[in-house]
Amino acid sequence: xxxxxxxxxxxxxxxxxxPVLRFFLKMNVGLYRLMHGGGFLKGTLLLTTTGAxxxxxxxxxxxxxxxxxxxxxxxxxxxxxxKHPSWIFNLARNPDKVWIEVGDRKLKVTPQSxxxxxxxxxYQRVVAKAANFGAYERKTDRVIPVVRxxxx
Numbered sequence: 001x002x003x004x005x006x007x008x009x010x011x012x013x014x015x016x017x018x019p020v021l022r023f024f025l026k027m028n029v030g031l032y033r034l035m036h037g038g039g040f041l042k043g044t045l046l047l048t049t050t051g052a053x054x055x056x057x058x059x060x061x062x063x064x065x066x067x068x069x070x071x072x073x074x075x076x077x078x079x080x081x082x083k084h085p086s087w088i089f090n091l092a093r094n095p096d097k098v099w100i101e102v103g104d105r106k107l108k109v110t111p112q113s114x115x116x117x118x119x120x121x122x123y124q125r126v127v128a129k130a131a132n133f134g135a136y137e138r139k140t141d142r143v144i145p146v147v148r149x150x151x152x
Contacts, residue, residue: 002092003088003091003092003112004092006084007142008082008084009081010082011139013079014081015078015080015083025060032101033101036103037101037103037104044064045061045102046061048100049094050097051086063075064102071149073147075133075147076088077144080136080137080138080139080140080144107151111148112147113146113147114148126146
């Protein structure tokens with residue numbers, strides 16, 4: 001079980017970064033915890049990874065989709081950007097240091113990249129529930145990672 005980092009794309013939409021995004025993410029993490037995963041953050045989980053370069057913990061709200069009994073799918077779409085979100089690199093480098101918070105539950109998980117037909121089928125299930133993910137795939141020429149999170 002591993003998380004693969006596929007090559008970055010040559011085309012894609014823009015995805016904001018920098019201090020404004022960091023502030024927005026911290027605000028959303030606080031709101032998520034305050035609202036126990038409810039409100040407008042419903043359908044997201046908090047993904048805590050350990051930095052690939054820094055070794056520091058980072059918590060990011062991400063959309064999740066059910067995948068069988070007790071598993072979650074997360075998509076490294078970055079809004080269709082040419083580059084992967086940072087958390088993909090963190091999962092690949094430190095797969096044994098990953099936690100999620102879903103509502104009031106916090107648990108350690110094991111990430112695994114889905115590949116080939118399994119990845120494509122999972123991505124189509126996601127698009128059926130959240131059409132915006134189909135648009136992300138059309139914006140970029142990179143393979144958007146689909147990662148299964150399984151309780152450790």
